[in-house]
Amino acid sequence: MTDTGSAGNSSIGAFGPDISSARLEAGDYAHVFDDLHPPLSRHEAFVESDRCYFCYDAPCMNACPTSIDIPLFIRQISAGNPVGAAKTILNENILGGMCARVCPTETLCEEVCVREVAEGKPVKIGHLQRYATDVLMAQGMHPFTRAPETGKHIAIVGAGPAGISAAHRLATYGHQVTIFEARPKGGGLNEYGIAAYKTVDDFAQRELEFVLKIGGIMIEYNQTLGQDISIDALKAGYDAVFLAMGLPGVNGLGLDGEDAPNVLDAVDYIANLRQAKDLSALPVGRNIVVIGGGMTAIDVAIQTKRLGAENVTVVYRRGQESMNASLYEQELAQIHGVTIRHWLQPDSLECNEDGTVHSVVFEYTENTDGRLSGIGEYLMLEADQVFKAIGQTFDPEPLRGSGIGLSKGRISVDGEGRTSVEGIWAGGDCVAGGKDLTVASVEDGKIAAESIHAALTQRPQAVEGFAEAVLSGGVHHSLARETPVKPANWLAGEQG
Numbered sequence: 001m002t003d004t005g006s007a008g009n010s011s012i013g014a015f016g017p018d019i020s021s022a023r024l025e026a027g028d029y030a031h032v033f034d035d036l037h038p039p040l041s042r043h044e045a046f047v048e049s050d051r052c053y054f055c056y057d058a059p060c061m062n063a064c065p066t067s068i069d070i071p072l073f074i075r076q077i078s079a080g081n082p083v084g085a086a087k088t089i090l091n092e093n094i095l096g097g098m099c100a101r102v103c104p105t106e107t108l109c110e111e112v113c114v115r116e117v118a119e120g121k122p123v124k125i126g127h128l129q130r131y132a133t134d135v136l137m138a139q140g141m142h143p144f145t146r147a148p149e150t151g152k153h154i155a156i157v158g159a160g161p162a163g164i165s166a167a168h169r170l171a172t173y174g175h176q177v178t179i180f181e182a183r184p185k186g187g188g189l190n191e192y193g194i195a196a197y198k199t200v201d202d203f204a205q206r207e208l209e210f211v212l213k214i215g216g217i218m219i220e221y222n223q224t225l226g227q228d229i230s231i232d233a234l235k236a237g238y239d240a241v242f243l244a245m246g247l248p249g250v251n252g253l254g255l256d257g258e259d260a261p262n263v264l265d266a267v268d269y270i271a272n273l274r275q276a277k278d279l280s281a282l283p284v285g286r287n288i289v290v291i292g293g294g295m296t297a298i299d300v301a302i303q304t305k306r307l308g309a310e311n312v313t314v315v316y317r318r319g320q321e322s323m324n325a326s327l328y329e330q331e332l333a334q335i336h337g338v339t340i341r342h343w344l345q346p347d348s349l350e351c352n353e354d355g356t357v358h359s360v361v362f363e364y365t366e367n368t369d370g371r372l373s374g375i376g377e378y379l380m381l382e383a384d385q386v387f388k389a390i391g392q393t394f395d396p397e398p399l400r401g402s403g404i405g406l407s408k409g410r411i412s413v414d415g416e417g418r419t420s421v422e423g424i425w426a427g428g429d430c431v432a433g434g435k436d437l438t439v440a441s442v443e444d445g446k447i448a449a450e451s452i453h454a455a456l457t458q459r460p461q462a463v464e465g466f467a468e469a470v471l472s473g474g475v476h477h478s479l480a481r482e483t484p485v486k487p488a489n490w491l492a493g494e495q496g
């Protein structure tokens with residue numbers, strides 16, 4: 001049985017897909033990707049910080065992959081010390097500004113907030129984190145100083161969150177770092193992937209500049225491992241290597257017609273959108289079908305809708321509860337007028353005479369004893385553009401012959417990020433078991449940097465002692481007194 005669905009009313013067959021730029025009025029583009037959440041004012045931050053119970057053994061801290069001392073930084077905000085709060089955040093997470101904007105807090109720190117559990121209204125941890133880090137960055141200061149040069153030089157492949165995080169910590173310890181980055185700009189998916197309305201005002205580049213202020217980090221752009229440089233050369237030329245290449249490939253649908261010009265990788269489209277100088281020049285379909293159930297699917301759906309697409313439908317093969325996109329993200333899509341359909345898997349692409357696709361046929365699915373199968377009933381959705389958002393893949397080609405072990409198609413590492421080859425570490429999305437979140441990649445970079453530092457200096461790992469060792473001076477007002485939640489001995493003498 002086939003039903004023709006209701007994704008839209010585009011012309012089928014001979015007329016070709018309805019894809020057009022400038023779907024909005026010229027004056028509307030200035031605001032189309034405005035900040036999703038406007039920043040808190042000083043007063044709002046103060047009031048919100050007052051809602052925190054400053055729990056002992058706070059559950060939010062355990063839920064944060066970078067273990068930021070959340071009660072402490074919120075207490076610092078409530079004491080009128082946002083710069084001190086920012087230092088507390090950046091000490092554990094040097095990309096705390098970006099994470100404040102992009103972390104799915106509803107499934108991390110805020111999900112377990114005592115106020116969420118009791119009242120269904122958590123303390124706005126992400127917003128407070130953004131407030132504090134914005135205040136510090138606006139002052140143009142860098143809160144860390146470098147230890148004396150060690151003479152060690154580390155190569156990092158990839159200038160995304162994992163690479164930048166590792167580079168900063170290694171530089172802080174006095175090592176030299178060179179990052180080899182395939183693209184012409186740094187930031188990884190912060191620059192090329194994250195939805196435009198989450199990171200406005202060129203924040204990814206501003207944050208990268210802020211991180212580089214530590215000194216000792218050089219980025220070599222347009223340098224691709226496997227083409228311009230080799231693993232052997234890095235191993236021979238550096239004291240240690242950290243691989244942080246993310247997931248450059250995308251999964252295919254495996255259907256005839258997939259190469260049609262109006263069947264697109266969602267990640268590529270978002271990258272073009274993020275780099276577009278003139279959004280009105282970006283072609284967007286009238287009727288859009290997005291295949292997938294994760295953050296990428298939701299992001300491309302919302303952004304095409306904001307660019308003026310009329311009907312946008314996200315189609316996922318399982319039920320709502322199995323979607324990787326959080327409930328909050330799903331609701332955000334629905335608020336934007338995006339339709340989300342479940343229990344449908346792509347069956348075929350219907351093409352026009354010129355080879356473009358005009359519709360996608362889906363088969364209804366069901367879950368029987370944990371196995372997903374089609375039930376022989378079909379739905380056709382008209383589409384001027386089809387977006388594939390069914391996951392990204394690691395490209396092992398640059399590692400060929402290196403002996404680096406893989407697991408489930410990604411790099412296999414131990415708890416410290418060590419690969420199977422001595423002297424080579426890896427972290428972020430490119431490693432097996434990765435959580436595919438910005439904050440998790442930052443943590444991977446931090447852990448690997450600690451492990452590299454320990455290996456190069458034959459010292460035990462010192463994540464706990466990091467702040468004591470390197471956090472530089474600032475405003476001289478100890479918060480240890482006003483912070484009963486933690487001994488916080490690292491604050492002594494430096495904190496503001």
Ligand SMILES: Cc1cc2nc3c(=O)[nH]c(=O)nc-3n(C[C@H](O)[C@H](O)[C@H](O)COP(=O)(O)OP(=O)(O)OC[C@H]3O[C@@H](n4cnc5c(N)ncnc54)[C@H](O)[C@@H]3O)c2cc1C
Nearest residue numbers: 158160161162182188189224225245246428429436437438
């Ligand atoms: C569309 C999209 C939206 C997302 N939204 C969110 C979100 O809202 N919140 C969230 O927490 N997470 C989000 N994520 C996930 C998050 O962006 C990633 O988990 C994170 O960026 C991974 O960091 P990374 O450093 O491991 O890799 P990346 O950010 O992918 O960086 C890898 C870098 O390595 C470079 N590189 C790759 N191959 C080579 C090579 N051979 N030689 C040299 N350089 C190379 C790349 O150019 C890139 O700069 C999103 C992901 C996508 C795709």
Ligand code: SF4
Nearest residue numbers: 064099103108109126
């Ligand atoms: S980094 Fe993310 S998870 Fe951790 S406290 Fe900040 S917003 Fe929450």
